[in-house]
Amino acid sequence: MSPRPRPELVADGYSPSRPRWQQLTTSADHKDIGQILICGALGFLFLALVELVLMRIQLLVPENTFLDPVTFNRMLSLYGTTSIFLFALPLVLGFFYYVAPLQIGARGTALPRLGQVGMGLWVAGATVLYAGFLFTPSEAGINPLSPLSERAFLSNNGVDAWAAAAGLATLGFVLLSINLLTTLRTMRAPGLAWRRMPLFAWAATVSSWLMIFIGPVLLAALTMLMIDRNYEGTFFADGSGGAPLLWQHLSWIFFTGSYMLILIFAFGAISEITSAFSRKPHFNRPVTMASLAAIAVIGTLAWMQNMLTAPIGIGWMYYAMLMALALLVPFGLVIFNLISTLAGGTLRMRAPLLFALGAILSISIGLASELVHSLVAAAWHLRNTTDATAATHFALVGGAVLGGFAALHYWFPKMTGRTMGESLGRISFWTILVGLLLGFAPLFFAGTLEGQVVDAYKYFADDDVTAYNVISSIGVLILSVGILLNVANAIFSRTNGPAAGHDPWGGETLEWFTLSPPEPHNFDVLPDVRSAHPLRDIREAIGHRSRRSEQAASRESQPVA
Amino acid sequence: MDTLLWIGSAVAAILVIAVAGALLFVVRRYRSERGAEPRQLLSGHGLQLRVGGALAFLALVLFVLGVVFTGNARESRATGSSGLSSLKGEPLRIEATGQQWLWRYDYPNGAFSYYELVVPADTAIELELESTDVVHTWNVEELARKADAVPGKTNRVVFIADEEGTFGGSSATLSGQSYASMKTAIRVVSPDEYEDFVETRKEEIDAAEERVADLIAEGETP
Numbered sequence: 094m095s096p097r098p099r100p101e102l103v104a105d106g107y108s109p110s111r112p113r114w115q116q117l118t119t120s121a122d123h124k125d126i127g128q129i130l131i132c133g134a135l136g137f138l139f140l141a142l143v144e145l146v147l148m149r150i151q152l153l154v155p156e157n158t159f160l161d162p163v164t165f166n167r168m169l170s171l172y173g174t175t176s177i178f179l180f181a182l183p184l185v186l187g188f189f190y191y192v193a194p195l196q197i198g199a200r201g202t203a204l205p206r207l208g209q210v211g212m213g214l215w216v217a218g219a220t221v222l223y224a225g226f227l228f229t230p231s232e233a234g235i236n237p238l239s240p241l242s243e244r245a246f247l248s249n250n251g252v253d254a255w256a257a258a259a260g261l262a263t264l265g266f267v268l269l270s271i272n273l274l275t276t277l278r279t280m281r282a283p284g285l286a287w288r289r290m291p292l293f294a295w296a297a298t299v300s301s302w303l304m305i306f307i308g309p310v311l312l313a314a315l316t317m318l319m320i321d322r323n324y325e326g327t328f329f330a331d332g333s334g335g336a337p338l339l340w341q342h343l344s345w346i347f348f349t350g351s352y353m354l355i356l357i358f359a360f361g362a363i364s365e366i367t368s369a370f371s372r373k374p375h376f377n378r379p380v381t382m383a384s385l386a387a388i389a390v391i392g393t394l395a396w397m398q399n400m401l402t403a404p405i406g407i408g409w410m411y412y413a414m415l416m417a418l419a420l421l422v423p424f425g426l427v428i429f430n431l432i433s434t435l436a437g438g439t440l441r442m443r444a445p446l447l448f449a450l451g452a453i454l455s456i457s458i459g460l461a462s463e464l465v466h467s468l469v470a471a472a473w474h475l476r477n478t479t480d481a482t483a484a485t486h487f488a489l490v491g492g493a494v495l496g497g498f499a500a501l502h503y504w505f506p507k508m509t510g511r512t513m514g515e516s517l518g519r520i521s522f523w524t525i526l527v528g529l530l531l532g533f534a535p536l537f538f539a540g541t542l543e544g545q546v547v548d549a550y551k552y553f554a555d556d557d558v559t560a561y562n563v564i565s566s567i568g569v570l571i572l573s574v575g576i577l578l579n580v581a582n583a584i585f586s587r588t589n590g591p592a593a594g595h596d597p598w599g600g601e602t603l604e605w606f607t608l609s610p611p612e613p614h615n616f617d618v619l620p621d622v623r624s625a626h627p628l629r630d631i632r633e634a635i636g637h638r639s640r641r642s643e644q645a646a647s648r649e650s651q652p653v654a
Numbered sequence: 655m656d657t658l659l660w661i662g663s664a665v666a667a668i669l670v671i672a673v674a675g676a677l678l679f680v681v682r683r684y685r686s687e688r689g690a691e692p693r694q695l696l697s698g699h700g701l702q703l704r705v706g707g708a709l710a711f712l713a714l715v716l717f718v719l720g721v722v723f724t725g726n727a728r729e730s731r732a733t734g735s736s737g738l739s740s741l742k743g744e745p746l747r748i749e750a751t752g753q754q755w756l757w758r759y760d761y762p763n764g765a766f767s768y769y770e771l772v773v774p775a776d777t778a779i780e781l782e783l784e785s786t787d788v789v790h791t792w793n794v795e796e797l798a799r800k801a802d803a804v805p806g807k808t809n810r811v812v813f814i815a816d817e818e819g820t821f822g823g824s825s826a827t828l829s830g831q832s833y834a835s836m837k838t839a840i841r842v843v844s845p846d847e848y849e850d851f852v853e854t855r856k857e858e859i860d861a862a863e864e865r866v867a868d869l870i871a872e873g874e875t876p
Contacts, residue, residue, distance in 0.1 A: 162831045234828040240805060241788040241829060331806035337789060338804060377697040402791060403802045404809035414720050418713040425709040426702065432676045437693040439686040450677055457673040465662035468716065469724040473799035474659055477791055477826040544795040546826040549834035
């Protein structure tokens with residue numbers, strides 16, 4: 094973690110270099126901010142797991158009294174907010190923020206202070222959300238639908254704290270994205286044209302654009318909610334010209350866009366990993382790049398897929414169905430290209446690749462079941478059943494947890510100079526995969542066959558869903574153990590892992606050209622970029638040169654006849 | 655409605671099996687232990703176009719199926735021969751109002767009931783869903799589609815019950831503390847029983863209202 098000691102001027106009156114924590118908290122360096130975001134996100138993942146496990150204990154048996162309904166609703170709201178705003182999005186942006194500038198050969202970012210402010214806003218948002226514990230957390234659910242979120246129905250300050258937290262964090266994400274996008278557009282190394290962009294850096298570009306579009310939509314909605322609650326506004330209040338459905342439109346644009354953003358991140362990271370661990374170039378870069386951009390656009394345009402039971406016109410429902418089904422093409426092409434990249438290669442089955450393959454499987458399960466949800470008449474059955482819970486969790490746990498851990502295992506050597514423990518990595522992977530399947534697959538059956546509804550703090554014995562819920566609760570416990578094992582692995586390996594060197598995986602992109610961890614200025618020198626895989630070009634050039642010198646040497650050593 | 659659900663689920667299962675099978679195949683076939691050099695395969699755009707085209711075709715087929723089956727689900731069958739005969743081809747319109755944490759049903763003759771909706775068998779029913787407070791989702795899985803009751807808007811659900819009996823349902827959108835207990839039920843009865851039910855209800859309600867009006871006139875608090 095700590096960079097090797099640099100030469101220092103030692104003279105009277107000069108203070109020695111500041112302690113590490115001071116450096117870290119005042120730094121605008123993209124690597125420091127990226128690490129703070131990633132570490133913070135993993136910490137909040139732990140809190141989200143605690144909340145999820147508490148809810149699953151309550152749902153272990155019918156009519157359980159472990160949590161009362163108000164506490165359950167608070168856990169539900171905290172769990173949803175923590176896992177999206179405090180875990181998934183900062184983890185994703187943290188990796189983009191750390192890795193993407195390195196991948197394009199930038200010596201820093203374009204607007205470092207803006208990014209620093211963005212990170213600070215996210216920390217402020219997280220603090221506000223959990224400071225809500227001091228009074229009362231929100232009870233309004235993962236997406237607090239208006240009018241339940243209005244003061245008339247929830248008069249305590251929980252929803253205000255939620256709105257402030259979500260708003261601060263979202264504003265932070267937008268600022269981070271602006272800096273990232275500017276950097277990616279203006280600071281690429283000589284020769285690094287868009288078509289030669291590493292796919293992960295391309296995913297960062299697409300995601301930044303996406304966040305810059307969807308973030309302000311949520312900010313607008315949250316501002317309206319705050320005015321409604323505190324200044325007698327009527328944006329979402331019915332009866333005085335307000336429209337409860339307006340909140341649903343605005344919030345679903347953000348949440349659907351975030352869902353796509355998390356998956357775009359996962360596909361970006363997986364495409365780097367599949368390439369490196371099969372020793373093959375990506376199967377078709379232009380098509381994958383176009384598909385990632387299409388996912389961002391079409392996916393976000395499908396927001397009304399979440400409103401198929403609301404009183405909106407049937408034409409809008411068909412439109413949402415068309416957009417959601419159209420996603421089959423870009424998602425299918427990306428997954429096809431990822432698996433085809435592996436075919437014909439020589440696969441090193443190390444932890445990053447294992448997590449990446451698990452992520453592809455889990456995301457596929459989630460997206461395939463999302464496909465059923467987009468068929469209007471089927472959604473009229475499945476909407477707000479636990480089937481939806483399962484679909485969302487397979488896609489997002491696949492993207493943010495499995496995909497995020499794949500990225501963590503892959504770039505951990507770059508960040509710390511050490512590799513994460515391989516056998517513990519394998520054990521945690523299989524634990525997570527088994528936990529995920531046990532934890533959420535039963536909910537498909539409970540939702541589709543028995544119609545168990547979401548967000549309810551209890552179910553009844555005659556609902557016939559007890560067995561599914563018992564298995565699900567056990568699965569979630571196993572999932573949590575696996576996740577904690579992997580985080581423990583990261584904490585332990587940070588100081589004790591085997592030394593990695595600057596390029597442990599034989600990567601092909603520029604981040605592997607510099608030291609691990611990189612110096613504050615990232616690169617002393619940069620190679621000319623002439624293809625999408627500059628490091629392979631260098632290796633080949635070295636190979637040619639050494640072969641030539643060997644030939645020359647063997648000619649010289651031949652005896653003169 | 656159910657048919658579309660099963661078609662969709664089958665397609666989803668096939669897609670998942672295809673991805674899982676492909677992953678399993680490449681992992682078993684292309685281990686580095688086999689010692690071969692990786693083949694530097696790149697795909698031409700022709701292959702991508704074919705794969706993308708196949709996916710687009712699948713999406714289009716699903717879309718058409720979705721529109722057809724959704725269209726069917728939106729149209730209620732006409733009232734049958736053994737249904738309520740006094741409607742002259744019109745569906746029986748009943749208002750359903752969601753409120754924290756109870757459903758109220760208003761029948762055409764002015765009678766109303768809480769929790770339980772009574773409908774005649776083999777009769778086209780049109781529910782007009784409204785809400786007086788927050789968003790509720792009306793959800794009686796076995797008889798009809800889910801639909802949201804949103805304040806200020808009217809959402810319509812059409813259905814027809816073939817058999818007599820009682821069907822339970824629960825709400826499906828978080829509406830506050832007692833959301834989990836916000837249940838409802840539909841009791842399907844013969845048309846004669848239905849007529850009896852609404853008439854008796856109407857008389858009881860009128861009598862109760864008169865009694866209350868009398869009490870107020872006498873200066874008492876009811």
